[in-house]
Amino acid sequence: MKKVSLIGLSVMFLGLMITPLALAEKAEDNYKLYCFQCHGSKGNGGGINAAALSTAPRDHTSATEMKKLTDDNIFTAIKEGGAAVSKSTFMPPFKSILTDDEIKEMVKHLHKLCNC
Template sequence: MNKKSLIFLGGLALWTLFPAAGHTSLAATAKDNYRTYCAQCHGLQGNGRGVNIRDMSVQPRNHTDASYMSQRSDEDLAKADRKGGLAIDKSVLMPPWGDTLSPAEIKDMVQYLRTLCHCTFNSQ
């Protein structure tokens, strides 16, 4: 077996073992976006305790709070993300991210929020 074949087979074996390597997974992308845009207020841990909160008149949502987050539909979360707090009758302090994140990234972000709260929408 020549050298090129060995390199090819080695690469194939690595790709088989680590299928996510070489592209960014959905969760990692949303996680990166969260760290960049959301964490400044919602906190590095998603607990609503970001570096900016001390003087805010309305405190940011705790995204790990399953009892609250399960009361918000995916559509509501996406709307708040895209258009800001005022669009869902919440605080102006939550800005619109529709010019920063693509519709696909906002969709992924909603799924990421569901991983933070370990919850799904429960309309009951």
């Protein structure tokens, strides 16, 4: 009996260890809340903040524009901000909000938007 409860406790402990601290959000939802403000609800750069930016936000629906970037480029721009990839400082670093896994999912989501 004692052995069984010990095993049970160990399983529970391991379960707690592998549970992430915060639940990951879907890339679509992260894109809406964090990217729409500049890149727009269509992803074409037409967000409500776009007029205030000295550099136009990238059009995520343009395959021509998006093909200029590698996945590493996109990942770094989201995580560390535009300045880290010699782009606009208006693109802030999102690492305090998005986990690496969420950013990887976001890169995949961007490929869907440009269909490329």
